[in-house]
Amino acid sequence: xxxxxxxxxxxxxxxxxxxxxxxxxxxxxxxxxxxxxxxxxxxxxxxxxxxxxxxxxxxxxxxxxxxxxxxxxxxxxxxxxxxxxxxxxxxxxxxxxxxxxxxxxxxxxxxxxxxxxxxxxxxxxxxxxxxxxxxxxxxxxxxxxxxxxxxxxxxxxxxxxxxxxxxxxxxxxxxxxxxxxxxxxxxxxxxxxxxxxxxxxxxxxxxxxxxxxxxxxxxxxxxxxxxxxxxxxxxxxxxxxxxxxxxxxxxxxxxxxxxxxxxxxxxxxxxxxxxxxxxxxx
Amino acid sequence: xxxxxxxxxxxxxxxxxxxxxxxxxxxxxxxxxxxxxxxxxxxxxxxxxxxxxxxxxxxxxxxxxxxxxxxxxxxxxxxxxxxxxxxxxxxxxxxxxxxxxxxxxxxxxxxxxxxxxxxxxxxxxxxxxxxxxxxxxxxxxxxxxxxxxxxxxxxxxxxxxxxxxxxxxxxxxxxxxxxxxxxxxxxxxxxxxxxxxxxxxxxxxxxxxxxxxxxxxxxxxxxxxxxxxxxxxxxxxxxxxxxxxxxxxxxxxxxxxxxxxxxxxxxxxxxxxxxxxxxxxx
Numbered sequence: 001x002x003x004x005x006x007x008x009x010x011x012x013x014x015x016x017x018x019x020x021x022x023x024x025x026x027x028x029x030x031x032x033x034x035x036x037x038x039x040x041x042x043x044x045x046x047x048x049x050x051x052x053x054x055x056x057x058x059x060x061x062x063x064x065x066x067x068x069x070x071x072x073x074x075x076x077x078x079x080x081x082x083x084x085x086x087x088x089x090x091x092x093x094x095x096x097x098x099x100x101x102x103x104x105x106x107x108x109x110x111x112x113x114x115x116x117x118x119x120x121x122x123x124x125x126x127x128x129x130x131x132x133x134x135x136x137x138x139x140x141x142x143x144x145x146x147x148x149x150x151x152x153x154x155x156x157x158x159x160x161x162x163x164x165x166x167x168x169x170x171x172x173x174x175x176x177x178x179x180x181x182x183x184x185x186x187x188x189x190x191x192x193x194x195x196x197x198x199x200x201x202x203x204x205x206x207x208x209x210x211x212x213x214x215x216x217x218x219x220x221x222x223x224x225x226x227x228x229x230x231x232x233x234x235x236x237x238x239x240x241x242x243x244x245x246x247x248x249x250x251x252x253x254x255x256x257x258x259x260x261x262x263x264x265x266x267x268x269x270x271x272x273x274x275x276x277x278x279x280x281x282x
Numbered sequence: 283x284x285x286x287x288x289x290x291x292x293x294x295x296x297x298x299x300x301x302x303x304x305x306x307x308x309x310x311x312x313x314x315x316x317x318x319x320x321x322x323x324x325x326x327x328x329x330x331x332x333x334x335x336x337x338x339x340x341x342x343x344x345x346x347x348x349x350x351x352x353x354x355x356x357x358x359x360x361x362x363x364x365x366x367x368x369x370x371x372x373x374x375x376x377x378x379x380x381x382x383x384x385x386x387x388x389x390x391x392x393x394x395x396x397x398x399x400x401x402x403x404x405x406x407x408x409x410x411x412x413x414x415x416x417x418x419x420x421x422x423x424x425x426x427x428x429x430x431x432x433x434x435x436x437x438x439x440x441x442x443x444x445x446x447x448x449x450x451x452x453x454x455x456x457x458x459x460x461x462x463x464x465x466x467x468x469x470x471x472x473x474x475x476x477x478x479x480x481x482x483x484x485x486x487x488x489x490x491x492x493x494x495x496x497x498x499x500x501x502x503x504x505x506x507x508x509x510x511x512x513x514x515x516x517x518x519x520x521x522x523x524x525x526x527x528x529x530x531x532x533x534x535x536x537x538x539x540x541x542x543x544x545x546x547x548x549x550x551x552x553x554x555x556x557x558x559x560x561x562x563x564x
Contacts, residue, residue, distance in 0.1 A: 117458055117481075173453075177459050190394045203399040204403065
């Protein structure tokens with residue numbers, strides 16, 4: 001891998017910043033907001049920032065760059081797809097619990113739901129994230145989608161994944177702004193009490209985490225190399241031409257779906273598709 | 283151009299959404315917030331959202347995709363660089379006036395400055411934007427930077443430009459959230475009065491505008507083609523190898539900077555550099 005040292009330094013920085021964000025959200029909740037519970041009080045709402053930072057930012061960020069980790073290049077693409085989808089599924093579950101905690105708190109206290117820009121964009125981001133995961137599994141993990149469809153949808157999958165990730169971070173920043181204005185009163189947010197400084201720093205760390213992830217995922221020379229992929233698959237008995245099809249759950253459908261599978265056109269299509277597969281995380 | 287119709291449809295959508303954002307910010311200010319003035323009142327602050335939406339979002343967005351417009355491919359790269367830098371300079375001037383209006387309003391009303399996450403991240407974005415413009419002009423427009431340095435810095439220029447653009451939109455969303463919470467009281471934001479619905483829609487449009495610009499700029503087949511570039515430059519008497527150097531203000535320094543300019547190594551370097559030049563806007 002080119003620039004291996006730089007990649008490791010960036011990965012360590014991203015992990016450190018992401019981990020620090022989770023720790024700060026815990027400190028915020030336990031030191032300033034009364035801790036956690038599930039009783040309709042503001043302590044139930046406290047699950048919301050913790051689970052969002054942990055699931056929707058940190059775990060989603062790791063899921064985005066998981067194909068880039070050079071020590072995973074000896075693993076099959078199929079295994080990596082399971083890890084990518086698995087991490088996103090864990091994140092989705094945490095996000096759903098986080099949303100339920102916010103709605104529960106609002107309902108228990110007769111606060112209106114879904115009036116703020118934070119809630120509008122946040123709900124759109126969650127719906128898009130669930131759709132992205134559903135279509136990602138249906139098209140790229142399960143063996144039913146034809147090669148042509150996969151190749152056509154891969155750029156959209158990558159773009160929408162990164163756009164959702166960026167939108168999630170923007171939504172966190174709105175949530176932090178709302179929460180600090182509403183919950184700080186004596187002294188208020190405008191007097192910059194220690195809680196305000198701490199949580200502003202959390203917002204800054206989320207932006208830095210997002211920027212690090214987007215840098216790592218958009219460097220072409222840090223992509224999972226095609227050669228390694230083919231080598232691994234040859235090792236388990238697949239033909240190099242079937243590379244991407246083999247890395248789905250089974251290759252039966254991918255092979256059957258195109259009657260031209262032994263032609264030059266099919267070979268070119270496989271190359272395009274393999275290329276698309278490499279861009280799973282941009 | 284591949285998918286010319288789709289590009290035009292996306293461009294028209296982006297322009298429509300961007301224009302609608304500017305119009306909605308004007309409606310917000312004139313219908314609900316008392317219009318504009320420069321007297322320390324809240325009407326002075328009203329310049330802030332209008333100029334930010336107009337300059338930091340709409341004009342910056344257009345500056346990002348200006349190299350993609352197919353009817354500009356017959357223009358020299360140098361002219362396009364001037365337009366790219368010019369649009370960003372206009373945006374920067376509008377942003378500085380917008381910031382002054384906010385500080386002026388705060389000072390005139392004894393409101394603290396720089397306490398909110400919006401102000402922290404907003405100021406960082408403005409500083410990064412000014413640095414991006416300064417280094418962009420110094421390295422890519424003026425003829426002093428050697429070819430090797432330009433090629434090395436181009437991916438950073440593209441990445442930081444797009445990251446700043448995304449961060450600016452996130453900062454706008456925080457600003458909208460703050461302003462609606464502070465300025466709506468009877469009925470409050472939580473009762474979703476018409477102003478809240480209108481300005482939430484403005485926030486949504488800003489996200490859609492950002493998403494459209496990022497899609498257009500990240501499609502590799504919509505990049506300004508190298509052939510056209512070389513053809514134009516041949517037409518004005520330059521050699522194809524000097525493509526990128528010719529597109530700076532003069533090519534004298536670029537040619538002198540590397541004694542190997544007639545070697546195979548220099549040819550490869552020029553190709554790399556030309557490639558980098560094509561990625562000015564990702």
